[in-house]
Amino acid sequence: MIFNKKQQTIARNIDTDADISKWKNWKWQLKHSVTDIDTFEKISGIKFPADYKKSLQETIDKFPLSVTPYYISLIDPKNYEYDPVFIQSFPSPSELIMSKYDMADPLAEDKDSPVPHLTHRYPDRVLFHVSNTCSMYCRHCTRKRKVGDDNHAAGMDELEPGLKYISEHPEIRDVLISGGDPLMLSDDYLDKLLERISSIEHVEMIRIGTRMPVVLPYRITNKLIEVLKKYQPIYVNTHFNHPREMTKSAEEGLAMLADAGIVLGNQTVLLAGVNDCPRIIKTLCHKLLANRVRPYYLYQCDLSEGLSHFRTPVGKGIEILENLIGHTTGLGVPTYVIDAPGGGGKIPVMPNYLISWSTNKVILRNYEGVITTYKEPDSYEATFCNRKCDECDLQLNLEGAIETSNIGIQMLLSDDDDTISLTPADNDRFDRRDE
Ligand SMILES: *Cc1c(COP(=O)(O)O)cnc(C)c1O
Numbered sequence: 001m002i003f004n005k006k007q008q009t010i011a012r013n014i015d016t017d018a019d020i021s022k023w024k025n026w027k028w029q030l031k032h033s034v035t036d037i038d039t040f041e042k043i044s045g046i047k048f049p050a051d052y053k054k055s056l057q058e059t060i061d062k063f064p065l066s067v068t069p070y071y072i073s074l075i076d077p078k079n080y081e082y083d084p085v086f087i088q089s090f091p092s093p094s095e096l097i098m099s100k101y102d103m104a105d106p107l108a109e110d111k112d113s114p115v116p117h118l119t120h121r122y123p124d125r126v127l128f129h130v131s132n133t134c135s136m137y138c139r140h141c142t143r144k145r146k147v148g149d150d151n152h153a154a155g156m157d158e159l160e161p162g163l164k165y166i167s168e169h170p171e172i173r174d175v176l177i178s179g180g181d182p183l184m185l186s187d188d189y190l191d192k193l194l195e196r197i198s199s200i201e202h203v204e205m206i207r208i209g210t211r212m213p214v215v216l217p218y219r220i221t222n223k224l225i226e227v228l229k230k231y232q233p234i235y236v237n238t239h240f241n242h243p244r245e246m247t248k249s250a251e252e253g254l255a256m257l258a259d260a261g262i263v264l265g266n267q268t269v270l271l272a273g274v275n276d277c278p279r280i281i282k283t284l285c286h287k288l289l290a291n292r293v294r295p296y297y298l299y300q301c302d303l304s305e306g307l308s309h310f311r312t313p314v315g316k317g318i319e320i321l322e323n324l325i326g327h328t329t330g331l332g333v334p335t336y337v338i339d340a341p342g343g344g345g346k347i348p349v350m351p352n353y354l355i356s357w358s359t360n361k362v363i364l365r366n367y368e369g370v371i372t373t374y375k376e377p378d379s380y381e382a383t384f385c386n387r388k389c390d391e392c393d394l395q396l397n398l399e400g401a402i403e404t405s406n407i408g409i410q411m412l413l414s415d416d417d418d419t420i421s422l423t424p425a426d427n428d429r430f431d432r433r434d435e
Contacts, residue, residue, distance in 0.1 A: 002247065002248045002249055003020040003023055003024070004073075006073050007023060007069075007070075007073045009045075010043050010044075010069050010072060010073050011023050011069065013042060013043050014032045014043065014069060015032065023069075023070075023218075024218045024249075025218065026135075026216055026218040026219040026221070029068045029069055029070055029135070029216055029218060030068070030135055030216070032069050033066050033067060033068050033069070033135065033136075034065070034066070034067050034068075034069070034072060035064065035065055035066050036060075036065065037053055037056050037057060037060070037065070040065070040067070040072070040090070043069065043072055044072050044075060044077055044080075045077045046075075046077045046080050052093075055093040055096075056091055056093065058093070058096065059091040059092065059093050059095050059096055060091050062095070062096065062306075063091065063095055063137075063139075063144060063147060063148075063306060064137060064147060064148035065090070065091055065137060066134075066135075066136060066137045066148070067089045067090070067136050067137075067215075068135050068136055068215055068216045070215070070216055070217070070218070070249070071085060071089055071136055071214075071215045071216070072089070074244060074245065074247065075089075082273070084241065084242040084244055084245075084273075084274045084275065085242070085244060085245065087139070087271075087273055087274050088138055088139055088140065088241060088242075088271070088274060089136055089137075089138070089139065089215075090139070091139060092139065092309060094306075094308070094309035095139065095306035095307075095309075096306065097306070097308055097309070098305055098306065098308075099308045101303055101341075102303055102304065102305045102306070102307070102308065103303050103304065103305065103341065104145040104304070104305055105145060105304075106142070106302050106303040106304055106339075106341045106342075107142065107302065107339050107340075107341070107342075107343055108342055108343030109127070109143075109343070111343060112343050114165060115161040115162055115164075115165045116158065116161055116162070117129045117130065117158065117159055117161075117162045118161075118162040118165055118166075120165075120169075120172075121343060121345055122345060123171060123407070124171050124172060124173050124174060125172060125173065125174035125175070125176060126165075126166060126172055126174075126175055126176065127176050127178055128159075128162055128166075128175055128176065128177045128178065128197075129178055129179055129180065130159060130162075130177050130178070130179060130180075130182050130185065130193060131179035131180035131181055131182050131184045131185055132146070132149070132179065132180045133179070133180045133181070133184050134147075134179065134180050134181040134184065134211065135181060135184060135211070135212065135215055135216045135219070136211065136215035136216070138211070138239075139310075140269055140271055140301060140307055140310045141304070142302040142304050142307075142339075143304075144304050144305060144306055144307070145304070145305065156189070156192065156193070156196075159193070163196055163197070163200075166197065166200055166203065167200045170202045171202075172202065172203065173202055173203060173204040173205070174203075174204065174205050174206075174207065175197050175203055175205075175206050175207070176206075176207040176208075176209060177193075177197070177206065177207065177208050177209070178208075178209040179209075181209075181210050181211055181212060182208050182209070182210060183208070183210045183212045183219050183224070187221075187223050187224055187227050190224075190227055191227045191230075194206060194227070194228075194230070194231040194234075195230075195231070197231075198231045204233075205233045205234075205235065206231055206233070206234050206235070207234075207235040207236070207237060208228075208234065208235070208236045208237070209237050209238075209239075209267075210236060210237075210238055210239075211238060211239040212238070212253070213238045213240075213250050213253045213254055213257070214238060214239055214240050214241075214245050214250060217247070217249040217250045217252065217253035217254075218249065218253075219253070220252075220253035220254075220256050220257060222256075225256055225257070225260045228257075228260060228262060229260045229261070229262075232261060232262075233263070234262050234263075235262070235263045235264075235265065236257055236262050236263070236264055236265070237264075237265040237266065237267055237296060238254075238264065238265070238266050238267075238293065239266065239267055239268070239269075240266050240268065240284060240287075240288060240293075241268050241269060241271060241274055241275050241284075242274060242275050242280065242284060243280065243283045243284045243287050246284075246287040246288075246291065250291075251291055254291045254292065254293060255291070255292075258291075258292040258293075263294075264291075264292055264293040264294065265293065265294050265295075265296035266288050266293050266294070266295050266296055266334075267296055267297045267298075267299060267334075268281070268284065268295070268297070268298050268299065268334065269298075269299045269301055269310075270298055270299060270300055270301060270312055270316065270317050270320070270336075271301060271310045271312075272301075272309065272310050272311060272312050273309075273310075274310075276312045276316050276320075277320075278319060278320045278322075278323035278324070279323075281298070281320050281323075281324070282323060282324060282327075282328060285324065285328065285332040285333070285334070286328070286332060288332070289329060289331060289332045294331060294332075295332055295333065295334035296334055296335070297334050297335055297336075297337050297346070298317060298320065298321075298334040298335070298336045298337070299336075299337055299338075299339065300312075300314060300317055300336070300337065300338040300339070300349070302339055302341075303341050314338065314349060317336045317349065318336070318349060318350070318351050320336070321333070321336050321350060321351055322351045322367070325351070325367055326366060326367025326368070327367060335348050336348065336349050336350065337349065353365060353366075355371065360375065360376050360378065361373055361374065361375055361376060362374045362376065384415050385414065385415045385416060386415060386416040387414075387416050408422070409422075
């Protein structure tokens with residue numbers, strides 16, 4: 001556990017009696033989270049010009065500020081304007097600039113919510129918002145509309161409709177608990193909640209989305225590990241955006257989780273001025289792998305309000321993937337996704353590798369620019385699929401497997417469905433046919 005000079009200074013600025021045991025106590029960190037500009041100045045050693053402070057105040061009146069002392073200790077005060085930790089945690093007056101395409105709820109999470117606190121977007125899994133708050137308010141939060149709104153921890157009774165919904169929908173095999181940050185809940189509460197979710201027979205796995213390993217790694221305590229271990233399989237996805245965030249303390253927290261057999265993944269948001277650079281992302285991915293964390297998603301920044309200064313062109317993400325695929329460990333390459341505005345879910349975006357195609361050959365290019373030919377089989381007997389698996393030569397023991405209906409492109413590709421096109425709901429040509 002690190003308690004360096006800078007951290008000692010910050011700790012004593014907050015509390016003259018602060019020692020390492022207070023510093024590494026997550027509740028002490030939360031209690032002393034910085035929520036106003038004057039305290040931020042006092043603790044970080046950064047001084048802002050008076051007129052700038054006025055516009056900062058206007059910003060936090062709309063989008064509140066909250067940073068843990070630990071995360072502040074990662075900022076380099078001498079070069080703070082370009083500091084990735086500073087930029088992610090400290091407001092910018094640019095947040096007040098709304099652009100035409102900005103939306104309060106771009107992913108339509110509220111619309112796809114059948115009961116409070118739950119988003120059911122995909123066929124077999126749900127997002128369960130079990131906590132309203134976070135230990136640090138990321139400036140790039142996609143749920144910015146909600147940040148700081150309602151900081152009480154939802155009582156179990158508030159989550160009952162969500163639990164009931166999950167138990168009444170046997171197709172839900174994967175419950176992703178998120179928030180806010182679920183690890184803001186106490187160990188006992190989390191224990192009860194996980195107990196309730198995992199006791200639903202059809203739930204095969206639980207995922208937790210949390211930024212604690214990044215912004216407050218001391219939250220990963222032995223007691224927390226004891227709780228999580230009881231509900232395997234548990235997957236934890238965290239949110240590192242920059243290699244600078246991978247500190248000794250973060251590494252210790254991740255090691256505790258990995259040692260408990262928890263599968264770790266990371267979701268990064270591509271952010272202008274923070275990590276919009278192939279070398280930064282590659283270094284981050286290497287550090288993640290070295291700590292047993294698999295890079296999972298690289299997100300294009302959402303169209304939430306007040307994030308326009310963080311957005312990059314999509315080409316930046318493709319360029320980053322171009323720099324990763326083939327150039328480094330395949331396990332270290334995240335899937336680059338755009339979360340569809342309006343609620344269509346995550347759409348993967350890739351560089352193009354398929355250059356051309358004939359009836360028996362495909363032409364591909366690799367990461368080095370080598371162009372190659374893959375000869376397809378001269379004869380291939382496709383198995384006609386009518387989804388009657390009992391009559392098929394391919395062996396799929398269907399016991400325990402759930403049959404789902406065909407949807408989307410999968411439906412167009414299938415043999416047992418006559419649909420030949422997908423048509424948008426408002427199509428003038430089709431409307432004329434109906435007349
Ligand atoms: C991201 C997300 C999920 C999980 O998606 P995976 O691709 O399975 O990780 C589920 N529900 C919602 C609403 C999401 O945004």
